[in-house]
Amino acid sequence: MEHMTLASQLLQYIITGVTIGSIYAMVAIGFNIIYNVTEAINFAQGEFVMLGGLVMVFFRVTLKLPVLFSLPLTISVVMAVGILLDRIAIRPIRKPTVLSMVIATIGASFFIRGAAMFIWGKNPFDLPPFSGRNPITFLGAAIQPQSLWVLGFLVAVVIVLTIFFDRTIMGKALRACAVNPSASSLVGINVKYMILISFALSAAIGAIGGIVITPISLMEYDRGAMLAVKGFSACAVGGIGNFPGAVLGGILIGLIESLGAGLISSGYKDVFALLALLLILFVKPSGLLGSAEVSKIRKF
Amino acid sequence: MNKDFSHLTGFGLCIFLLPLLGKWIPMLANYMDVMVYVGIYSIITMALCLLTGYAGQISLGHASFFGIGAYVSGVMTTRYGVNPWPCLMLGVAASATVALLIGGPSLKLKGHYLAMATMAFCIIITIIFNETATYTGGPDGLAFIPGISIMGHAVDSEVKYYYLVWSVVFLVLLFCLNIIRSRVGRALRSIHGSELAASAIGVNVARYKIYVFVFSAVLTSVAGSLYAHYLNFINPASFDLLVSIKFLIMIILGGMHSLWGAIFGAALVTLLSYEWLQYFEEAEVMVYGVIVLVIVIFLPHGLVSIPKRLKSIRAR
């Protein structure tokens, strides 16, 4: 019976923390994209992750389509849900206030969750992992291959989004809307269309998160709420609206949770991450990487 | 002033007569149970109306004050045999203290940040309720909480509790109406409009925000104690983030800028979730989501704005 050294234990906690932190980061990135363009916090963001997992189960397991087809199909379906969310819940609000947008997205999340329960039932579902389940041992710790996929997808998302926002016209138009919607529409940018894109993009990223995490931890209809809360915290820790902040925040929250559970107390593990959030909010509300001046310009 | 008085009298009469009508219409009598909860939640929504509707501060943490009041009352009466009324005051003191402690730093934040800080606070308190099982009974809850008695008479039937709770609602309504019509109310509204402008005209913004936050926490705590002694059972799940969100939905649906809206909102959401939506069975959560969306989009000022909208339609 091999004994686990403290060093390999720590390494294991870090691996777990980074894996789950990547999912929080993806949720946080999704929050940021929508927030940057509309200044609304989308409480239904967690549901996109849930849908990503369950819709992928439908295509991959029920219809038995290979990953090559089911992946883009799933992302498209969830993007469509994101677009519907914008059209039905956000756009019709005539005088948006923080509270009304929060409540509208909450209402939408209830609807999506209820529909998921209706369609898929209450039981958890599984997905086959992308490259098998044999863990890779590294310095006494075990890494699941799927964890590497999770991290890999996060890196891919970050790279693709960076190119998108820096190099493409649409990406630049989105950034323009984030800074100043009125000026943007004056130069001919269709702000409403940009909002639609932001929702679709957020939904797609959320879906990717769901697709990669389900082979590790299953997925059922009501997983979305907890993910939204944690992703939200990650967002705030990194700085709302700040893109690298979301990644940093997500990984940080994941690590705090994992290390807290392993080293201190697993009963209170969620408290550690939340205390970190409160600390950031009280000391530097704009987040670790956010800038204080930018957050003052914001309407909300 | 006159409008308030006539509305109050009408309201008071309705409340008083409802159980009596219940004697003739048996269907109505069955609603007494739910109406007690409507009353308890109305106290909370009126508190939130002042905090969010008038002073413009969003709180996702009020379920925790509800829980602090309920647990202090529950634990002290069940485990230590203390009389319920002093326990209620103890709960109030505890909630006020906690509100001061977290309100201080939190209320310096705005909008989303305040929502997040109060959300974090709410989840932390729920975890504490869950983990301190030796006192709170943990996730399985605290059962057999005794009921209340007033001056020797036990409040032991649904109708009696209904009158107790709605008397409290009435008193709170009177008090809050007074606050709104006073200097304090105007100060709160100015803070909502623009904190910069308010402090420019001499309103001590920070102090007013704390006052209204603590006041709302105290009212919510009282509601929590009443809840514990009526249901005789509490568990941490009744005080989690989803419940805080439920309170916000109540004031949005009813109309958060009006105390009457707060009461209507509490009534609507409570009746929907405990009575009417039951008929949809599995589709209930979906229907609830749709109702929330529809009202937020089409009636941004809540149900209470319907008469005004009808009037303006008629006037065209």
Next chain:
Amino acid sequence: MANMKTRPSIGKGIASLIAAAVTVTLMLSPVVSAHAAQAYKVGAVFSVTGRASFLGDPEKKTALLLQEEINKKGGINGHPLKLIIYDDKGDSTQCVIAVRKLINRDKVCAIIGPSLSGLSLSVIPVVQKSKIPNVSCAASYKIVTKNPKTGEQWKWVFKTPQSDSMAVEAIYTHMKKHGISRIAITSVNTGYGASGRSELLRLAPRYGMTIVADEKYGPKDTDMTAQLTKIKGMSPQAIVNWSIGPTQVVVVRNWKELGMTNIKMYQSHGFGSRKNIKLAAGAAEGIYCPLGACNIAEILPANHPQKQVTMAYVKAYTEKYNEPVSSFGGHAWDALSLVVKALKAVGPDKAKIRDYLENIRGFVGQHGVFNFSPKDHNGLSKEAFRMVVVKKGDWALAD
């Protein structure tokens, strides 16, 4: 416009409020069935949706299945059985409201459920005051035992599930037999997990068990690697996991991935569905678990007293609902069948039903053979659990 100001608004206010209340109430009240006078009405409260849907969903399905079977055979002494089921969504307020509705509005003669222990405790004052028999489908011994020291039972409350202590005793007995004394516990921080955990802690000294680690996680957590890593560092001989839902499967997967399969794993009876073995994707091989008879109907020996009853239930349930049986549906089967047996014997009189239930002996149910008495409103002992092990992707009796 001038007219509106002269009419007194008090009268308008009262009139409109009363009219609204009455209209709405009458509009939404349930339609009374034409055959209500003849049918025997039994009420049920289950956590069909919400945090405990893994309990309430199979319970509701089982109850409906049973109602259908009974009515097909002509009902109870010619009276159709009418089951009125409410969903408490795992919420205590909803549960008590539902029970009060069943008593005052629907006027049932007995109530089965709730699914959760905490909620069952919350309805005890109501059913005691209304003097209506209540057969709970939740596990805690506190539901039936009013005074643990004297053993006095609540007069009107019964329960069908085995107590968690019985499951724990089955596990500890097996462990002791195999020379295990150093163990670790992982549990979910809900009522289900907390109850199992407290029994594990309480009974450990009696069986000579040393608990070297006591870790927890949330019901929606995605990963338990951190908790298991800590346990791995303590080198216990066995781990007992007490949870339900996806986490009980994720724990198993993590256990295998971390290479901990030389530490024996025991699960709670909540693991008792083939669905879970499948979801564990091969990692469940060699896991032990205490199960009631209905979960292992196929591998029971032919002369086992519960063989016939459990095989019939498993067959009917899987045919109708296309999913494997879980532990929990069986509790509802037992509860409703007991009430139906009482109705057949004494008719819809609440007090008579209660007296009859209290004296039932040798009732062959899904989770055991029940022997009620005034001092025992649960009627089961630890023999109601058998230890099984997962072998080649299916259950096998453990030695």
